[in-house]
Amino acid sequence: MNKTCLKCGYQRRQADKSPDYACPACDVVYTKYEAKLVRDIGLAKEIRDQQVIDNNAQPLETRNKVDIAKKYGYVFLIFFGIILGLQVYNGEMEYKNGEIRFKEIVTNTIEIRNEVAYLPKSDKPFTGRLEEFHPNGQIKQLKIFKEGKGIGLTTAWWENGQKLYEMTFKNGESGEWTVWDDEGHVIWGKNQVSPLENLGAWRNASYPNQAQICEHLVDRLSQPNLTASDLCICISGVAGDDSSLDFMTITETAAVCALRLK
Structure with missing residues (x-):
């Protein structure tokens, strides 16, 4: 069964490369976070038990106020339950493996x-x-x-x-x-740098990496008389010194350059 992170809700997939003990999405270590939850639950139980002791020692008037607060708390829980139910009904949340959680879109x-x-x-x-x-x-x-x-x-x-x-x-x-x-x-x-990245990455790439990209793209473009050197010069010219054309990928720019150099 794929592990589900209790912190961010990400469900681990077979293709994930991160270590089995950590969440690929938020990097939390599963066992550490689960241990923290256990400690938090234990602390909450101690506080609740102490509140019970304190309430029994309170005067009648104070206990009545506490009872009223509890009633309003129950009303809030009922209201929250209705909202949660509507989200489940509308498809925003789902009940799975004994849990109600936001449905993955x-x-x-x-x-x-x-x-x-x-x-x-x-x-x-x-x-x-x-x-x-x-x-x-x-x-x-x-x-x-x-x-x-x-x-x-x-x-x-x-x-x-x-x-x-x-x-x-x-x-x-x-x-x-x-x-x-x-x-x-x-x-x-x-x-x-990959040819699938944009021209901003091209400007930051080393010359050997740029040359390797151009050699690969020349092979894929299969255009007679097109050389890797000419292609690199053209891509660098299109990229320029600013980011105005950074929406273009290196592959798209190479295709435009091939047409110019044809």
Whole structure:
């Protein structure tokens, strides 16, 4: 059974790369957090027991006030239960494995606004799972979002089913990449810029990394007389010194350059 984090609610998947003892989404160590919950519950029980002793020692008038407060507390609990029930009824929450929790939202379409993910026609940053598919039905991408930012492991596949890339998000920022070609060969390892990244990453990449990217893209573009050197010069020219064109990926820019150099 996949482990569910009691702190953030993330359910561990077989594809997750983080250690088995820690949550891929929030990095909490399962056993430490569960031990903390046990301690908190024990402390709450001690406080409750002490309150019972104190209440029995209180004057009648004080105990009456406490009873009134309890009644209002029960009313609040009933009201909260009704609201919770409505959320379950409306599909916002679900009852599973003896727990009531927010239902995971799965979508195949999101919108990125100011680097934050939203569902179409929604003003609330998206929390849930993005699942995209190729026209042939093969899975294209799996990505987890929390409050509009990527978390944990993102995986994409080529149309033939070969893995395309894996990327780990932490605190909304992309971390280590591994990229494969459509035959399953690793073409970019950890901490290297990928052709799937934007022109901002290109400007920060080392020259050997840029040259490696261009050699790979020249092979994939299969355009006669197109050299890796010319392609690198063109991509650098398009990237420039500012971020005005950073919405373009390196792959998209290479395609434009190939047309210019044709």
